Amino acid sequence: MAGRGRGRRMMSFSVDAVGINRGDTLPPTIQQPTPAYPAMENKPLPLAAGEEAEYMLALKQEFRGAMRSLPCFIQPAAPHRDVERYSDKYHSSEPTDSLITWTPDWRSLPRELRVARLPRRDGVSVSRSVPSGQIRQVKEKEEILLKLESLEQKEQQGSSEEEEGEEKKKQEEEEAEGEEEYDEEEFGEETDYIMSYFDNGEEFGGDSDENMDEAVY
């Protein structure tokens, strides 16, 4: 390039045009990054004081404080700790005001942002507009349970009426539980076969653990 004279010491720009004369000491080369907080030779001017500045300062701090208590201030739900701590019941929880629940005017927002009930401070929400498959499955299960219970009741009324109400309820509960498990097994894996009839052979050889006298090879 322009500065590579043969063996001669030349710099990449002309010496006298920029102002470095011969024999002048160049400033020392810098071998590490400049310090993060260099000492300032010229101190800055003091801040503007006065009534106006103080009033605006007060306004600013009040505004910030007020914004924290408005419903626009969104805080995510506190992460659930693994164990309940003693201090949990002493953490101050803000009083829930009617100001907190806030419904914007849905006409001025796009339809997809609509939530059935905008929740309060924490992110725990009960939104029903999310059509997920799980809700449908739960509803189906509930319907099936109700149908089975009603069928049962008809059978029991037909057979014996000597049973007391509590036993009936217990039985119904047990049967409901049994049916729940039944249903889960049946519908959980989406097959036509009832899973409890199928024996995978996992229980084979389990009885041999009862006699520990003989060594197991």
Place this chain on the structure above:
Amino acid sequence: MTLQEVRLCGLLLREHFGEVVEKVGKHLLRSGALNLRTIINETGLPLDLVKKCLCVLVQHGACVFSSGRKGPGSPTEYLTSCNRILRILRYPRYIYTAKTLYGDTGELIIEELLQRGHMTMSSTVKTVADRLTQNMEEGRSMEYSEVSSAFSNLVETHFLQRCPPQPGAGGKDKTTAAPTDNPATPAAPAKTTLQTAESFPDCYKVPHMTLSGRGKRQLSTEEGEDQRNAKKPRLDTATHGDEGIYWQVNYERFHLHFRDQAIISAVANKLDQTSSEIVRTMLRMSEVTTSPTAHCTKPLSSNEIFRSLPSSYNIARPILDQYLTLLVDDPMEFVGKAGESGGGMYVVNLHRALANLARATLESVVQERFGSRSARIFRLLLRKRHLEQKQVEDFAMIPAKEAKDMLYTLLSENLVQLQEIPKTPDYAPSRTFYLYTVNQLPTARMLLQNCHKTVANLIERRLFETKESKRLLEKSQRIEAILASLQASGAEPEQLQEVEEMITAPEKQQLDSLKLHINKLDSAENQVDETIFLLESYITGTASST
């Protein structure tokens, strides 16, 4: 959308809306227009939280939505811009200006609207009346009509405006989303043209509202409050005839007001009080006739100015003419002469005044950071445009070595640029002129970025200090609460003293110094914001006119 702007916007969102909104807002700022599903995937937040954040951002005007780029069927896209979020820094100034112009009522109206984003007139009036009533003495309350008249005044002078109806918004139909006064909303959502509030002719029309009554004072008993608040949302659903008409603060009008104030105070500092009054009169007369982006005001004749001067200033006609001549001859070029009819036609040069104010800011920055001799070199280069090394030394009357040193310092800080002018087609260094120069507009942009970085650093330092002393602050808050409850229930002074002594002396000292630091950092933010305003107005004014 520089890095520093995004960082500052994130911090402002965090302080005012919480960390979740900060995350969503920062992501939108960095990525441009996105639709809902993309935001959810990329931020990793749950669907409901993202929806809530977007509602909050749209409500406060920080985010606009439009139907997607691929046509009317594609999902809506959300777009955020830095400018609107950076306005949050200026909120105290807006509120203070409203107080000076319209008193306490105006101040509270503007504060409520800034806190909530969009509000209807009736809800604003009710909330403000309640707040004013609380601060009044017992037995007196604020009339709704007084607050409504203050609101109407604010709308007349264009400090408040209606929110534009958004095309593509969900709802029953698009026609009912707009207030009935407005002309029919466009049938196909406009993708490219974002409707500003001013593109609707009725944006400054006060709706006819049936609202009468007085402000309510809240009872001091807690139970009464709870019951009343429990019943309140059900009782307050009475409509007042202005449903669906939302109002927002018109920032541009406030900015025009600040610009006028800056010019008037500059004239007062440079010349004297009377000249500033003359300029104030001229600006007041041309408030309605000047468009916001005008280069200079409409020409005003000297006769008109004389008639409109405030009556407290009894200056004779020839003296007014002398003042005007002085203003025209001043090198800052605030006022210019546009003709001779009517005793002389005078204009206020708005853009040139802003440019000169920005130039003065740059010079003062160089002076405070590098000393008055470097400032002399800087001013010299601003005036003479291009100078060689030797000429700089001669004109600035500074010894060569020191001048060289200062020039190189300014060059390394990028305040001064080097321009090469070759004599021969190969840029041989011995045969090239090297000229130093200062470009005002890029330097102003760089300084504006520095200002944003400064404010972001100030906010971060304040958050750090608060976090360090969190335990101490909580303790002091609890003790204050205990003291307040003791005093309310009438305790003896010994008990009060006992409670006060729970804070030890060194802790009190620590608290005092913490408060001092936080106040300093806050007022520093306010002051830097004034510089930001000046530089921003200069940059937008010059960039649009060139």
